[in-house]
Structures are given as C-alpha cells and as structure tokens.
Amino acid sequence: MAHSQFDLLRQRRFLPYFVVQSLGAFNDNVYRQAIIGLLAYMAVGSSQMGLYANLAPAIFILPYFLFSATAGQIAEKLEKQKLIVITTTMEIAVMSLAAVGFLLQSMPILLLALFGTGMQSTLFGPVKYSILPSVLKPEELTGGNGLVEMGTSLSILIGMIFGGLIFQLAGAHGPQVAAVSVILMAIAGNLVARRIPTVDAGDPTLKISWNILRESWRIWQLTRRQPAVRNAVLGVSWFWFVGTVLTAQLPVYAQANLGGTQNLYIFALALFSVGVGVGSMSCEKLSGRTVEIGLVPLGAFGVSAFLLDLYFARPGQALAHGLSLMQFIEAPRSWRIMLDLTGIGLFTGFFVVPLFALIQSRTPRNELARVISGMNIQNAMFIVAAALIGLALQRYFGWNIPQVFLALAIANTLVAIWIFSIVPEFLMRFLSWVMVRTLYRLKLHGIEQQVPDEGAALLVCNHVSYMDALILSACIPRPARFVMYYRIFNIPVMRWIFRTAKAIPIAGARENPEIMQRAFDAVDAALAEGELVCIFPEGALTKDGNIAPFKSGVEKILQRAAARGQSVPVVPLALKNMWGSMWSRRDGGMHRMRIPRRLRAHIEVMAGAPVDGGSATAELLEAQVRALRGDAA
Numbered sequence: 001m002a003h004s005q006f007d008l009l010r011q012r013r014f015l016p017y018f019v020v021q022s023l024g025a026f027n028d029n030v031y032r033q034a035i036i037g038l039l040a041y042m043a044v045g046s047s048q049m050g051l052y053a054n055l056a057p058a059i060f061i062l063p064y065f066l067f068s069a070t071a072g073q074i075a076e077k078l079e080k081q082k083l084i085v086i087t088t089t090m091e092i093a094v095m096s097l098a099a100v101g102f103l104l105q106s107m108p109i110l111l112l113a114l115f116g117t118g119m120q121s122t123l124f125g126p127v128k129y130s131i132l133p134s135v136l137k138p139e140e141l142t143g144g145n146g147l148v149e150m151g152t153s154l155s156i157l158i159g160m161i162f163g164g165l166i167f168q169l170a171g172a173h174g175p176q177v178a179a180v181s182v183i184l185m186a187i188a189g190n191l192v193a194r195r196i197p198t199v200d201a202g203d204p205t206l207k208i209s210w211n212i213l214r215e216s217w218r219i220w221q222l223t224r225r226q227p228a229v230r231n232a233v234l235g236v237s238w239f240w241f242v243g244t245v246l247t248a249q250l251p252v253y254a255q256a257n258l259g260g261t262q263n264l265y266i267f268a269l270a271l272f273s274v275g276v277g278v279g280s281m282s283c284e285k286l287s288g289r290t291v292e293i294g295l296v297p298l299g300a301f302g303v304s305a306f307l308l309d310l311y312f313a314r315p316g317q318a319l320a321h322g323l324s325l326m327q328f329i330e331a332p333r334s335w336r337i338m339l340d341l342t343g344i345g346l347f348t349g350f351f352v353v354p355l356f357a358l359i360q361s362r363t364p365r366n367e368l369a370r371v372i373s374g375m376n377i378q379n380a381m382f383i384v385a386a387a388l389i390g391l392a393l394q395r396y397f398g399w400n401i402p403q404v405f406l407a408l409a410i411a412n413t414l415v416a417i418w419i420f421s422i423v424p425e426f427l428m429r430f431l432s433w434v435m436v437r438t439l440y441r442l443k444l445h446g447i448e449q450q451v452p453d454e455g456a457a458l459l460v461c462n463h464v465s466y467m468d469a470l471i472l473s474a475c476i477p478r479p480a481r482f483v484m485y486y487r488i489f490n491i492p493v494m495r496w497i498f499r500t501a502k503a504i505p506i507a508g509a510r511e512n513p514e515i516m517q518r519a520f521d522a523v524d525a526a527l528a529e530g531e532l533v534c535i536f537p538e539g540a541l542t543k544d545g546n547i548a549p550f551k552s553g554v555e556k557i558l559q560r561a562a563a564r565g566q567s568v569p570v571v572p573l574a575l576k577n578m579w580g581s582m583w584s585r586r587d588g589g590m591h592r593m594r595i596p597r598r599l600r601a602h603i604e605v606m607a608g609a610p611v612d613g614g615s616a617t618a619e620l621l622e623a624q625v626r627a628l629r630g631d632a633a
Contacts, residue, residue, distance in 0.1 A: 005143030005284045013135045014144065016195040018151055020084060021128055023192065024091065025155035026162075027185040028117055031098055032056065033163025034178040035110050041167045041174050042105060052107070057387060059111055063118040064380035068125070069215035072373025073208045075126035076366065080134070080199035087124045088190035094120055095186040099179035125376050130369040133360045134199045138448035138477070141357045143284035149353055150277035153345075157273040161266060203366040219374040222367055228293075228479075229362050231419050231426070232355040233375045235296065237382040238415055239352045242303065244386035245408050246272070246344065253401045258337065259318030263325050268341055275342040279349020286350075286437075293358050294433030294474070296426050299351025300416035306343035307409035313337050315402045361453060361477060428500040432474040440471070441600055446607035447475050450571050454478075456527040456561075457610065458570045460554060460621050462547045462629060463536035464578035466491070472534060472573065473501055475605050480532040483523060485540070486515055508539070520553075524560045527568055533557075534573075537618060545579035547626055550618040558613045569610035572621055574628035576604040 008014040039052060075083060094116035101109030128148075136144045166181065167174035209215045224230040247269065254265035279299070286295060313336045320331075328334055363371050393399045393407065420427040436442060451457065459480060461472065469482040479501065486505035489498050504526075506519035526533050535557070537550035554570075561568045578584055578601075606628040611621065 016192050019192045022151040022155040023189040025152045026159040029159030030163035033160050037167030059115050060118040063122045067122045068373045068377045069219050071123045072126045072370035075369035076202040077206045080131045081196045084193045088193045090120050091186040095182040102175040102179040126369040126372040129372050145353045145356045146280040146283045149280035153273045153276040219370045222371050223374040232358045235355045237378045240379045241382040241386045244383050245390050249401045259321045259323045271341040272345040275345020276349045279346040280353050283353040293354050294429035295350045295354045297430040299347045302347030304409045304413040306340045310340040311402045311406040436474040441602045443604045450607040456530045459534035461573035463538045465584040467583045480534045481526045483535040550622040568613040570616045571610050572608040572624035574606040574625050
C-alpha cells in the first residue's frame with residue numbers, strides 16, 4: 001500500500017498541531033503587515049515609517065535572546081499539549097492588546113504587543129519541533145517536517161497578503177477590521193490546540209533554572225554534543241541567515257531591479273514561498289521515507305546555483321519602472337528570474353527539512369526541547385547578523401542588491417563545503433543517495449521501526465552484489481559501520497565512501513589472519529561505543545542467487561560483547577530482487593562492462609524484529625533473513 005504524507009492531515013495526532021502552527025504563522029504576519037497598513041493609513045512621514053522598519057524586527061527577535069533558555073526548560077518539563085494551549089491563550093491576550101493599539105492608533109501599544117508576539121513565539125518554538133518525534137513514527141519524520149515547513153511558508157505568505165490588504169480594502173474601517181482579525185485568529189488557534197492529543201513531557205523531573213545567561217550557555221552547549229546534530233543546527237541557522245538576507249532585499253529588488261511595484265514584491269515572495277513548500281513536500285518522496293541527510297548537500301549547492309543565476313539574470317537596474325505584474329511576466333527574460341526565485345525556495349526545502357528531521361531523530365527525547373531552544377538562540381544571532389551585514393554591504397560598501405545575491409551565493413557554497421568537510425557523513429550520504437537512486441528503484445520495509453534510534457546493534461544481511469553496503473548505507477537513518485571484504489573496500493571511487501563511512505575491511509582467516517583479527521577488534525570497539533555494525537555473515541557474494549549458510553563469525557562477535565557484559569540486539573535485514581541487478585554475479589565480469597539489463601531495477605530492503613543477542617545463533621539469524629527475503633532473490 002502506498003503511503004503519503006498527506007495521510008497525516010487526516011489524523012488527530014498531527015492535524016490539530018499542524019493547524020495551530022499554521023494559524024500562528026499566519027496571524028503573526030497579518031499583524032506585522034497590518035501595522036504597516038496602519039502607518040500608511042495615518043499618513044505618517046517617511047522618517048517614522050523608517051523608525052518602525054528598524055525597530056520592529058529588533059523588538060520581535062529580542063525575546064529569543066531573553067527567554068529561549070527558559071522556554072526550552074518549560075517545554076521539556078510540561079506535557080506538550082498543555083503547553084500549546086498555554087501559548088495560544090497567551091496569544092489571545094497579546095492580540096487583545098494589539099487590538100487596543102489598532103483602535104487607539106497607538107504605535108507604542110502596537111510595539112509592546114509585537115514584543116509579546118515574539119515572546120509567545122519563543123515559548124512555542126521548542127514545542128513546535130520537539131513534539132513531532134512523539135506523535136510521528138520514525139519513517140514519518142521527514143514527511144511531517146515537510147508538511148510543517150510547507151504550512152509555515154505558505155501561512156507567512158498568505159498572512160502578509162491578507163494583512164497588507166486590510167487597510168486597502170476596509171478603508172476607514174481598517175483599524176477595526178485589523179483588531180477583530182488578529183483576535184479571531186488567536187481564538188481559533190486556541191480552540192484547535194485543545195484538540196491536540198496529550199503528549200508526554202520530555203523530562204517532567206527537570207528543575208527549571210531562571211538564570212538566563214548561564215542556562216542559555218548550557219542549552220547552546222547541548223546542541224554541540226554530537227557532531228552531526230551540531231552541524232545540523234548550524235545548517236538550520238545558516239538557512240535563516242540566507243533567508244533573511246534574501247527576503248530583506250526583495251522589496252527594493254522588485255522595485256529597483258525588476259521595475260515593479262508592491263504587487264511584484266509579493267509575487268517574488270510568493271515564488272520563493274511556493275518553492276520552499278514544494279521542496280519541503282518533495283523530501284519524503286526523494287528520501288524513501290527515511291531521514292535522508294544526503295539531500296542537504298543537494299539543497300545547499302542548488303541554492304547557490306540559482307542565486308548565482310539570479311545575479312546574472314538582472315545584474316543592474318531595471319530598464320523600465322512602474323511595471324504591473326502582467327507586464328513584468330510578459331517582459332523578455334522574466335521567466336529566468338521567476339525560475340531562479342522558485343528554484344532557490346525549492347532547494348531551500350531540500351536543505352532544511354532533512355536537518356530538522358536529523359536533529360529530532362539523533363537527539364535524546366529528554367533533551368530535544370532544550371536543543372531546539374539552543375538552536376533558536378543561534379538562529380536569532382544569525383538573523384541579526386544577516387540584517388546588519390546586508391545593511392552594511394549596501395550602505396557602507398555601495399553594493400547593489402544583485403551583488404549582495406552574488407556574495408550570498410559564494411558564501412553559501414563556502415559554508416556548505418566547510419560543514420560537509422567537518423562531518424563527511426553529509427557528503428557521503430549524498431553520494432550514496434545519488435548513486436543508489438540512479439541505479440535502482442528502492443522500496444523500504446521496517447527500517448525506521450526496527451533499527452534502534454540509539455545504542456549498539458548488530459545488523460545482519462544477505463550478500464548479493466558489490467553495491468549492498470552502499471544500498472544499506474543509503475537506507476539506514478543512523479551511520480553504520482559495515483564489515484566488508486577488503487577487496488570490495490578497495491574498489492576505486494567507492495573506497496572514499498567506505499572509508500568516510502568508517503567501514504571495517506575484513507579478510508578470511510587463511511587469506512590474511514591479521515586483517516581478520518583487526519576487523520573483529522574494530523567491531524567489538526564499535527559496539528562498545530554504542531554504534532551500529534552491519535555484517536554479511538555469508539562471508540562472500542552469492543554466486544547463484546541463493547543465501548549461503550551463515551558463518552560463525554556473528555556468534556563470535558556476540559560472545560565477545562557478552563564477555564564484556566554487553567547484550568547486543570541483532571536486527572535481521574534482507575535485500576530482495578537484487579540478483580541479476582547491476583553488480584551482482586549473475587553476469588560475469590565482462591558482461592558487467594555493458595549497460596546492465598536491470599538498470600533502475602526494483603529492489604527492496606526488509607527489516608525484521610531485533611533478536612536478543614544472548615539467544616542469537618548463526619542458524620537462527622540465517623532463518624530470519626531467509627524468511628524476510630522469501631523467494632525474491
């Protein structure tokens with residue numbers, strides 16, 4: 001049966017939460033755009049308008065610095081549905097204050113309420129992402145995050161449009177319409193929040209510390225415990241940096257470089273937002289329902305490519321001004337600019353969704369809300385830095401906006417290369433993902449459910465082709481140490497991938513006893529460190545498509561672990577339909593030099609329930625793998 005992430009929108013465990021976070025993003029942007037509409041309605045001078053333009057972002061972002069540490073602790077300690085109800089009740093109070101500001105046309109009250117919306121967003125942020133691993137299955141994380149990012153992106157866009165139209169359409173009744181709108185949206189969010197099922201607290205025994213500076217440092221340190229999580233958090237912050245620089249330039253870019261009006265700015269923002277939504281929604285399909293961080297390099301370099309082309313598409317000022325939306329669309333080469341803006345958004349979705357899923361899947365549940373809070377503090381720093389750098393490049397260095405886009409493309413490429421060089425797992429997974437999905441059509445069964453999210457485990461699988469380790473590495477959400485025949489380990493090009501993945505080369509006892517002993521020592525050390533280890537107990541590729549008897553090496557591995565006092569669960573895996581595919585031994589070596597007859601073969605990877613290491617034998621595990629594979633060699 002085919003699975004779709006849209007099925008989540010029919011389920012109570014996800015739909016009310018999705019609606020609440022979408023309504024929140026929508027209402028925040030209605031409010032901020034309505035303030036701009038009120039200033040125009042009041043016919044304030046350009047100096048006061050400029051004062052608001054500089055004050056508003058700072059006022060909204062300030063609570064992230066002040067309250068993120070406390071928010072993370074509260075989100076860890078309280079039951080999550082109760083906390084969402086509290087935050088949406090707080091939104092009603094804040095928007096009631098905002099309504100007073102609209103009715104009195106008082107900018108101080110509106111700015112105070114804006115600070116309140118920032119504080120409410122700070123409190124909601126940690127629960128927004130930490131709730132997902134509790135309500136979604138592991139294989140649903142990527143699709144769920146894609147829906148959240150799509151909903152947030154489109155809600156922001158629609159909220160900006162709606163908020164901008166209030167005073168244009170309501171005229172003299174604009175203040176009243178704005179006041180009623182923001183309150184109604186807040187009440188709707190609170191009512192829907194009460195439909196969210198109960199979700200257990202991450203750490204109900206946590207003692208909250210109110211020391212802001214000390215706890216902010218501690219929580220930020222939590223984001224840095226694991227290299228992959230640390231760099232995923234850095235990647236998300238960089239996403240906010242790129243997004244802030246880009247969207248901050250769009251209003252002036254639409255007018256000065258595209259020759260349009262306010263409508264063209266909204267259109268440009270819509271292209272970017274729709275691109276983010278489509279990219280976010282595509283991640284589940286592209287990843288095969290796993291947390292596929294191989295999409296992250298694809299997203300990073302895709303963003304750079306489209307930013308670079310956006311510079312060359314319109315490097316200078318517009319030749320005509322005051323263009324309507326249709327006039328711009330019909331103008332020569334406008335399609336290229338529209339494609340670039342959509343492409344930037346599309347690859348941004350590829351970039352950020354797997355990062356959120358990785359953070360959620362690799363962080364212990366009792367720390368996740370605090371890790372999200374630490375990430376929010378870092379995000380706020382990057383947003384402020386982006387605003388200041390964008391301003392400095394134009395005001396003090398005299399750069400035009402296309403030059404800012406060019407610099408952003410170069411910086412994005414350099415930062416991506418730096419991140420991927422620090423944690424080669426990102427790039428290794430990308431190469432694995434590209435190669436496997438180019439050569440095969442892959443279907444997974446039970447991988448996310450049966451492979452443990454943390455702790456040691458031994459994975460055992462039948463051995464059909466030279467690509468088996470690469471296929472499994474592209475399927476298993478956690479890094480796994482593969483034990484493989486040393487001659488396969490040394491295949492050109494593949495060797496870099498296997499070495500980066502910390503594969504363990506092995507040889508037969510008669511062929512090279514020293515390599516064999518080093519392999520068993522490395523396996524034992526990896527399991528002692530809580531890592532995944534994957535072995536092919538047949539000891540060689542199948543020559544006829546049948547599963548050969550499992551060798552006793554798997555029992556030796558388990559016995560060594562037991563002697564240390566460690567019981568290691570064993571997860572049986574099976575590759576199906578690989579026989580006769582590319583790089584199996586059905587065709588001889590010379591025949592593999594031609595294009596294989598089963599290029600893009602349909603293959604499956606099956607995972608069975610873990611077997612207790614104390615009772616696992618080679619015969620039992622062989623029987624488990626045979627049952628999983630069935631007759632589909």
